[in-house]
Amino acid sequence: MRLLLLEDEGDLATLVANGLHQAGFSVDRAATLAEAEELTRHFRYDAMVLDRGLPDGDGLSLVRGLRRRQDTTPILVLTARDDLDDRIDGLNRGADDYLVKPFALSEVVARLRALLRRPHSAVDCVLSLGDLAFDPDTRQAEVDGKPISLSVLEGNALEILLRRAGKVVRRTQMEQSLYDSGTVIGSNSLEVLIHRLRRKLDAAGSACAIVTVRGLGYLLQPMPPL
Structure with a gap:
């Protein structure tokens, strides 16, 4: 937000x-x-x-x-x-x-x-996809009901991806949502942030994956069962 x-x-x-x-x-x-x-x-x-x-x-x-x-x-x-x-x-x-x-x-x-939370803003109380859930009010993320620890920026990135789950979120859109206008953004700042978030989701055993769409951005989607 x-x-x-x-x-x-x-x-x-x-x-x-x-x-x-x-x-x-x-x-x-x-x-x-x-x-x-x-x-x-x-x-x-x-x-x-x-x-x-x-x-x-x-x-x-x-x-x-x-x-x-x-x-x-x-x-x-x-x-x-x-x-x-x-x-x-x-x-x-x-x-x-x-x-x-x-x-x-x-x-x-x-x-x-x-x-x-009012209708014109369409902000849900709890966002979820598969075994992954995020509460925007408490800023708490969970995988299969178990809390995982995220930094403020990691939580913000996850919230953006969950709100657009299954759809590509363009890199520029994520940067504008994540960083203030006065923040100096490194060329790979977003990639580093997404990498950290991926590692935490993987470590928690989530069945959801953040996919990089080359030249466009990122999307969050459930991984197909083995």
Whole structure:
């Protein structure tokens, strides 16, 4: 899951971004409306978290612009504006949820996951294929009911592959979903990540395999029985 975080307070933005990273999200940060608008024109996000009081305007203007373009990306507003009228205004202008500062990071993550479970996001509670299962909420992977330990990036890669099980996930698509826009990606970073994930699935005895489709990307599929 790739998120856009629009927050101009540097320390708070870092705190929220780190918490979202730990929860398994890939996060792009913007400090102004102009930066956020530019990012939304180049990348597709699974959800957005934004402040209202920004140096160049109200964060809700971004929401309004997205909704006019028929963009239904789930949006959570984090703001210090706690008046009832402000909350109603935010929801009426296209935000999906509204959380007032100060807040607990655990609640931000929980609210985002609730938004991503709504029908327009089509995010299942538990993803599975054959003997392999992954819970996006707990970030726990299992093979035949037994937990396996994955890093945050390995879990994110597995989630992407499970959501597209049986279909090729293009390399560029995986890189955009896994890495923030500011991350320097090595030429073989994705190959190394997939190699580590393969080894862990093999060690756990999974009957699912990650297949490399040369020149395209990767697909996850059950291996035929011997």
